Amino acid sequence: MLLYALKRLIYVLPVAFGVSVVCFMLVHLAPGDPLTAIMPIDATAEQQAQMRAAYGFDKPLPVQYGIWLFKVLHGDLGASIASGRSVASEVGRAVGNSLILAALATLIGFGFGTFFGFVAGYFRGSLLDRLASLVSILGVSVPHYWLGMVMVIVFSALLGWLPSTGAGPGGSTAWAFDWEHIRYIILPAFTMSAIPMGIIARTVRALVSDILSQDFVQALRAKGMGEGAVFRHVVRNAAPTALAVMGLQLGYLLGGSILIETVFAWPGTGFLLNTAIFQRDLPLLQGTILVLALFFVGLNLIVDVLQSSLDPRIQRG
Amino acid sequence: MTAVDLSAVPIPPAERSEGYWASVLRRLRRDPVAMAALAVILLLVLAAILAPYLAPADPFRGSMARRLRPVGTPGFPLGSDELGRDMLTRLMFGGRLSLFMGVTPVVLAFAIGSGIGIFAAYVGGWVNTVVMRIIDVFFAFPSVLLAIALSGALGAGILNSIVSLTVVFVPQIARIAEAVTTQTRNRDFVEAARISGASPLTIVRVHILGNVLGPIFVYATSLISVSMILSSGLSFLGLGVKPPEPEWGLMLNTLRTAIYNQPLVAALPGVMIFITSIAFNLFSDGLRGAMEVRQ
Numbered sequence: 001m002l003l004y005a006l007k008r009l010i011y012v013l014p015v016a017f018g019v020s021v022v023c024f025m026l027v028h029l030a031p032g033d034p035l036t037a038i039m040p041i042d043a044t045a046e047q048q049a050q051m052r053a054a055y056g057f058d059k060p061l062p063v064q065y066g067i068w069l070f071k072v073l074h075g076d077l078g079a080s081i082a083s084g085r086s087v088a089s090e091v092g093r094a095v096g097n098s099l100i101l102a103a104l105a106t107l108i109g110f111g112f113g114t115f116f117g118f119v120a121g122y123f124r125g126s127l128l129d130r131l132a133s134l135v136s137i138l139g140v141s142v143p144h145y146w147l148g149m150v151m152v153i154v155f156s157a158l159l160g161w162l163p164s165t166g167a168g169p170g171g172s173t174a175w176a177f178d179w180e181h182i183r184y185i186i187l188p189a190f191t192m193s194a195i196p197m198g199i200i201a202r203t204v205r206a207l208v209s210d211i212l213s214q215d216f217v218q219a220l221r222a223k224g225m226g227e228g229a230v231f232r233h234v235v236r237n238a239a240p241t242a243l244a245v246m247g248l249q250l251g252y253l254l255g256g257s258i259l260i261e262t263v264f265a266w267p268g269t270g271f272l273l274n275t276a277i278f279q280r281d282l283p284l285l286q287g288t289i290l291v292l293a294l295f296f297v298g299l300n301l302i303v304d305v306l307q308s309s310l311d312p313r314i315q316r317g
Numbered sequence: 318m319t320a321v322d323l324s325a326v327p328i329p330p331a332e333r334s335e336g337y338w339a340s341v342l343r344r345l346r347r348d349p350v351a352m353a354a355l356a357v358i359l360l361l362v363l364a365a366i367l368a369p370y371l372a373p374a375d376p377f378r379g380s381m382a383r384r385l386r387p388v389g390t391p392g393f394p395l396g397s398d399e400l401g402r403d404m405l406t407r408l409m410f411g412g413r414l415s416l417f418m419g420v421t422p423v424v425l426a427f428a429i430g431s432g433i434g435i436f437a438a439y440v441g442g443w444v445n446t447v448v449m450r451i452i453d454v455f456f457a458f459p460s461v462l463l464a465i466a467l468s469g470a471l472g473a474g475i476l477n478s479i480v481s482l483t484v485v486f487v488p489q490i491a492r493i494a495e496a497v498t499t500q501t502r503n504r505d506f507v508e509a510a511r512i513s514g515a516s517p518l519t520i521v522r523v524h525i526l527g528n529v530l531g532p533i534f535v536y537a538t539s540l541i542s543v544s545m546i547l548s549s550g551l552s553f554l555g556l557g558v559k560p561p562e563p564e565w566g567l568m569l570n571t572l573r574t575a576i577y578n579q580p581l582v583a584a585l586p587g588v589m590i591f592i593t594s595i596a597f598n599l600f601s602d603g604l605r606g607a608m609e610v611r612q
Binding site: 014019023026030137138142145146153254256259277280293296297 | 467471588598
């Protein structure tokens with residue numbers, strides 16, 4: 001088990017290295033260099049050169065990468081070009097808010113998704129199955145930023161039950177576990193849960209109908225086991241894969257939350273990315289994406305190791 | 318009936334693959350859901366192509382006096398937007414850019430990704446390992462994040478949005494292409510062709526492509542729905558199309574201010590994205606079902 005975890009970890013290191021290269025190159029994709037966008041138009045060539053030297057953009061790319069990587073490994077993601085603040089602390093502040101939203105959305109999606117998946121898998125071919133399948137198709141097809149707008153239209157504009165934007169009363173950006181704050185998370189969390197719900201429902205439906213058609217289920221029934229006990233066997237066999245899909249969905253949601261965070265003005269990493277893009281603040285863009293991608297890589301690793309410890313048959317070579 | 322009889326007798330590969338596609342088409346035609354989805358897709362494409370002839374108004378000319386009219390106003394069957402432009406007209410014209418920007422990345426990624434995947438799997442060895450490890454790096458980014466990172470760094474624009482989404486889909490298609498090609502490569506008939514002296518190019522062209530393009534194509538069609546949502550999403554964020562160009566994602570964004578006055582009108586561009594995305598998903602599911610029967 002430990003050996004397998006170590007093997008996966010060694011496999012992940014080159015991927016993490018690749019991720020860092022991609023994130024580094026992001027800044028150099030744009031025409032010119034990261035300073036072109038913010039340089040005053042009337043800056044003389046000498047001033048421009050000075051500024052480039054100050055940010056280290058005058059050195060060859062591999063050297064710049066080396067310096068950047070060294071700093072990143074020491075927890076220094078550079079300074080935001082627009083605000084001058086440390087990127088690491090900006091991301092650190094935002095990532096908590098995103099994590100709460102993504103985790104809650106994953107839980108809601110997992111709850112509804114497994115329910116619909118089980119119903120569809122148990123009553124395969126019935127009207128219930130078709131209804132559940134329809135829900136999962138709608139879940140994976142819906143443009144979630146539009147769903148967010150519709151939720152705001154219905155629950156804020158028309159019914160007036162819930163606030164439409166923000167993370168707390170009075171524009172507060174710090175999260176707290178009280179009703180005043182929970183009110184603000186309900187709409188974005190349910191909107192976000194549509195995607196994992198559809199995917200988890202699909203997965204669980206396939207899993208359940210596959211398990212039910214296996215010989216051991218027939219053997220359990222043949223020896224007179226009640227449906228409730230058979231159900232427990234089905235759950236135990238479906239759990240490792242379903243939980244792994246849930247773990248991956250959390251990563252996808254955290255990385256893909258920018259659209260929903262924009263609709264609901266949720267003060268997380270998506271909102272930070274949005275700011276970075278529109279102020280052409282490339283160090284902030286780079287740092288946020290690096291943190292989110294590395295988080296995703298780490299989550300994949302954890303899911304993989306947990307899954308294989310729950311079910312040793314699925315070890316990847 | 319003849320197609321069924323033909324499939325039972327052993328015939329040369331080139332003809333058999335034609336029979337296979339004919340039977341896929343036949344099964345697809347019997348699938349009411351897939352056919353309905355195809356009809357919706359064709360309708361959307363036709364409406365977009367014929368927009369200049371069918372649309373009742375000018376998509377760019379508005380009037381401040383007729384802003385945000387509700388659905389069903391005489392002269393504005395689907396209402397008017399925040400600048401007084403006819404919604405029906407703009408939704409029809411919007412389909413042109415939205416469909417183009419959603420489908421193009423998948424088509425490009427299908428060509429590039431299949432090429433990379435088939436090449437890597439056919440050559441095998443360390444080339445395959447290196448290519449697939451590089452592709453693994455791209456899988457370390459959730460697709461939405463990668464799309465936004467790339468187009469955020471490249472800047473707004475139609476071309477940049479298409480390039481970003483193509484880069485997002487190439488690794489996904491290449492991975493499928495590599496897996497399918499490796500499977501096919503180890504089958505007996507490929508070995509037989511090699512022993513009988515067929516050149517690598519002939520083997521790839523006749524024996525590999527005929528067997529792998531189908532599954533890769535089905536996978537690619539399943540990406541169109543995601544691509545539509547993402548490309549409109551980029552425009553929604555202001556990273557794709559620029560105003561006043563009509564595009565569903567951008568229209569949805571500019572109408573966000575109107576959700577309190579005209580909620581129904583504000584939601585319409587999203588309905589179009591939703592319908593398109595469902596139609597492509599259902600069609601792709603039907604296609605997969607029709608192709609999997611004999612595999």
